[in-house]
Amino acid sequence: MHPFRRSFLASCAVTALTLASATTAWAAGKEIKLGYALAQNSHFGAAALAWAGHTEKALPGVVTFKHFPSSALGGERELIEGLQLGTVEAAVVSTGALSNFVGDVGVVDIPFLFRDTAHARAVLDGAFGQELLAKFKQRGLIALAWGEQGFRHLSNNKVSVKSVADMKGLKIRVTENPVHIAAFRALGASPTPMSWPEVVSALQQGTIDGQENPISVLTSAKLWEVQKHLSLTAHVYAPMAMLVSPTFWGGLNDAQKAAFLEGAKLGAKASRDFVDEVEQKGVALAKQHGMTVVEQIDRAAFRTALDKTYQDYARKFGQKTLDAIANTK
Numbered sequence: 001m002h003p004f005r006r007s008f009l010a011s012c013a014v015t016a017l018t019l020a021s022a023t024t025a026w027a028a029g030k031e032i033k034l035g036y037a038l039a040q041n042s043h044f045g046a047a048a049l050a051w052a053g054h055t056e057k058a059l060p061g062v063v064t065f066k067h068f069p070s071s072a073l074g075g076e077r078e079l080i081e082g083l084q085l086g087t088v089e090a091a092v093v094s095t096g097a098l099s100n101f102v103g104d105v106g107v108v109d110i111p112f113l114f115r116d117t118a119h120a121r122a123v124l125d126g127a128f129g130q131e132l133l134a135k136f137k138q139r140g141l142i143a144l145a146w147g148e149q150g151f152r153h154l155s156n157n158k159v160s161v162k163s164v165a166d167m168k169g170l171k172i173r174v175t176e177n178p179v180h181i182a183a184f185r186a187l188g189a190s191p192t193p194m195s196w197p198e199v200v201s202a203l204q205q206g207t208i209d210g211q212e213n214p215i216s217v218l219t220s221a222k223l224w225e226v227q228k229h230l231s232l233t234a235h236v237y238a239p240m241a242m243l244v245s246p247t248f249w250g251g252l253n254d255a256q257k258a259a260f261l262e263g264a265k266l267g268a269k270a271s272r273d274f275v276d277e278v279e280q281k282g283v284a285l286a287k288q289h290g291m292t293v294v295e296q297i298d299r300a301a302f303r304t305a306l307d308k309t310y311q312d313y314a315r316k317f318g319q320k321t322l323d324a325i326a327n328t329k
Contacts, residue, residue, distance in 0.1 A: 029064045032248075035073040035082070036092040037196050042220035044240070045069055046274040047092050047147045051242060051267030058259035065090075075195035077176065084140040086247030092267070094149060094240045096175025102139050104132060107317040109179040110310075111235045112303045113325060117151070120237040121272070123328045133241075142249045144264035147271035149214040149238035150279055154231045155223060156210025157203070160294050161231040164188065164305045173199050173211040179313070180212075180236070186309045187302065200226055214238050215282035216275050224289035231294040232283070235302065242267055 034052060036044040045067075052065035073079055073088060076097040082088030084101075099106035107113075114120040123129055124146040136143035159166050168188040174180040176193045184191035192208050202208045203226040210227065212235070218224070242264035252260065287293055314322055 029061055032063050032065045032089040033068060033073070034065050034090040034092070035068040035071075035079045035088055037071050037076055037079075037094070038069065038217065038220050040067060040069045042069075043147070043149060043216045043271045043274040043278070044092050047240070047242065047267035047271035049267075050270035051090075051092075051263045053263075054266050055259050055263035058263065059256060062256070071197045075197055077195065080141065080243075083243055083245040086245050088245060089248040090242075090244045092147060092240055092242055092271075094175065094238060096177050096180070096238075098241060099177050099179065101141065102136050104135055104317070106177065106179045107313075107321060107325070108132075108239060109177055109236055110313050110317075110322070111183045111306055112299065113322070114237040117237070119328065120239070121148070123325050124239055126328065128324065128328070136241075136243070137246070140246055142244045142246050143241050144244065144261050145242045145268040147240040147242055147268040148275050149240055149271075150216050150275040151234040152212045152214055152236040152238050153218070154210060154212045154233045154235070155218065155227040155229060155291070157206075157226075157228050158209050160229045160292050161233070162294050162297055164298075164301055171207075171209045173202065173208045182309050182312065183235075183306060184212075186306050188305075203227065212236075214275065215286075216278045219278055219282040219285055222289075224286050224291050228291060229294070230283075230286050230291045231297060233297050233302070234299075240271065 032052070034048050036048055038044040040049070048067060048069070052067070056063060056065060073082060076093045077100070079088060079091045079093055080097060080101055083091055095105050095109055099109065108124070114123070129146055133143040133146070154161055154172070156170055156172065158170060161167060164187055170189045171192055172184055172189045173194045174184055174191045176195070181191045181193060194202060194208070199211055200221065203211065211223070212233070213223075218230070244260065249257065283293060
């Protein structure tokens with residue numbers, strides 16, 4: 001036999017063996033690494049558990065999920081990079097780090113853009129939100145659904161923030177998000193970008209004065225242990241995205257993709273249900289644990305302080321986009 005033909009046949013045999021092994025591995029149950037920043041008893045965990053539960057039932061014996069809560073696979077930036085590299089199959093992540101990978105996501109982080117929760121959900125569930133999910137593919141990510149964290153509020157150890165003047169000089173941890181950073185700088189604070197795993201120790205050590213997050217995060221992380229004052233600023237609506245790795249996604253057939261997509265949508269709903277419940281109970285818990293709570297701020301004054309920043313947002317994202325979001329019923 002000609003050496004080239006012998007080599008070619010050997011190569012084919014190896015390829016066939018590799019494909020057979022892959023099929024066997026899938027039949028035995030492909031392990032899906034699913035990472036997220038907070039504990040399993042958080043809204044992130046609620047989304048992850050519902051997503052995994054549905055998909056495992058829909059694909060019995062085909063996939064099994066292994067959860068990595070509490071930033072066990074690293075911060076959100078590391079999780080997103082892992083999805084791009086294919087070392088992580090699935091993740092639930094906030095938009096805090098995502099705008100550094102998919103720039104158009106930053107528009108949903110604009111302060112005081114959404115009137116209320118119903119408005120935000122209508123935008124993300126509508127054409128705009130679905131078109132935004134489709135843009136992730138261009139950046140090496142597959143986005144399946146929008147989950148929810150709720151509206152972000154401000155906590156700190158220095159002062160009960162009631163007015164824009166109270167913001168002056170406060171060292172506030174913000175996500176690694178240019179939209180958030182610009183807004184807090186415009187309000188007179190000193191925004192400090194920081195990965196979530198570092199936040200609690202930074203608050204304990206006094207490296208930062210405060211942070212801003214939804215009530216769902218405040219309760220799951222028991223931030224009352226390291227913070228004195230809570231102001232219900234509701235300055236930014238915080239969604240989160242259910243993502244999978246393109247490398248992993250490309251190996252699924254249509255039925256498997258449909259199961260993952262349906263699971264992600266159910267996970268998104270589970271996160272919203274969790275947020276709805278905790279929004280009612282979380283503020284009372286904060287008070288019970290000794291936090292002083294400012295329940296109303298002058299939202300109009302805060303929004304006015306951001307007028308120049310809004311001009312920058314309009315240039316970056318387009319005034320038509322901002323108007324379309326604002327006019328969504």
